Amino acid sequence: MTNERIANPGPLGLMGFGMTTILLNIHNAGFFPVVSVIMSMGIFYGGIAQVIAGIFEFKKGNTFGATAFTSYGFFWITLVGIWLLPVMGLSEPTTPLFLGVFLALWGIFTFFMFIGTLKANRALQFVFLSLTVLFALLAIGNITGNALILKIAGFEGIICGASAFYLAMAEVLNEMYGRTILPIGHK
Numbered sequence: 001m002t003n004e005r006i007a008n009p010g011p012l013g014l015m016g017f018g019m020t021t022i023l024l025n026i027h028n029a030g031f032f033p034v035v036s037v038i039m040s041m042g043i044f045y046g047g048i049a050q051v052i053a054g055i056f057e058f059k060k061g062n063t064f065g066a067t068a069f070t071s072y073g074f075f076w077i078t079l080v081g082i083w084l085l086p087v088m089g090l091s092e093p094t095t096p097l098f099l100g101v102f103l104a105l106w107g108i109f110t111f112f113m114f115i116g117t118l119k120a121n122r123a124l125q126f127v128f129l130s131l132t133v134l135f136a137l138l139a140i141g142n143i144t145g146n147a148l149i150l151k152i153a154g155f156e157g158i159i160c161g162a163s164a165f166y167l168a169m170a171e172v173l174n175e176m177y178g179r180t181i182l183p184i185g186h187k
Contacts, residue, residue, distance in 0.1 A: 006060055008175065011168040013053030013069035014127075018164030020046030020076055021134075025157025028138075028150055039080050046076035064116050075106060100143030107135030122185025123167040130160035 020041040027034050050073030057065030082102075086093040094102070114128035137153035140146070170182035 006056060008171060009053040009056035010065060011171045013050045014164045014168035016045045016049035016053065017072055018161045018168060021161030021164065022158055025154045025161060027154070028157055029154025030151055034083065039083065042076040042080040047073050050076065068113055071109065096142045096145060100139045103135050103142060104139035107132060107139055110135055123163065123170065127160065127163045127167060130156065130163055134160050
C-alpha cells in the first residue's frame with residue numbers, strides 16, 4: 001500500500017451535479033425543452049463524472065461522499081434512460097404518477113443524506129436541504145399533474161444546482177489559495 005495523496009474528488013462530483021441540475025431545472029422552469037444538452041450532461045457529467053468522483057471518495061474512505069456521488073451519478077443516467085428507452089422502443093413510457101413515485105424515493109434518500117450533512121459545513125447542508133425540497137416538489141408536481149408546482153420546482157432546482165456549483169468552486173479556490181476565498185460555513 002502506498003502513501004499517495006488523492007485529490008479531493010468533491011468538486012468534480014459537485015460540478016457534475018450542480019451544472020446538470022441547473023440545466024434540467026431551466027427546462028422545468030419552462031425556458032427550454034428537454035434536448036440533447038440536458039441528456040448529454042445527464043449521461044456524461046451528471047452521471048459518469050459523479051460516479052468517478054464517488055469511486056475516488058470510496059478510495060479516500062469517505063462513505064458519505066461515495067454514497068452521494070455514485071448514487072446521484074446513477075440517478076442522472078437512470079433519468080436519461082427513463083427518457084430514452086421508450087423512444088428507442090425498448091419499454092413503455094413512464095407515467096407521470098410513477099415518475100412521481102421514483103422522485104419521491106429519491107427525496108426520501110436525499111432527506112436521510114441531508115441528516116448526514118448536519119455534521120458538515122453549512123453549504124453542503126444547503127445543497128442537500130434544497131435537493132430534498134426539489135425532489136418533494138417534483139414528486140408532488142408529477143403525482144398531481146400540477147404544472148405550477150413543477151415550474152416552482154424548476155426555479156428551486158436552479159438554486160439547488162447553483163449552491164452545488166458554489167460549493168465546488170469554494171473547495172477548489174479555498175484549497176488553491178490556502179485560505180477562505182469563498183466561505184462555506186464551517187460547522
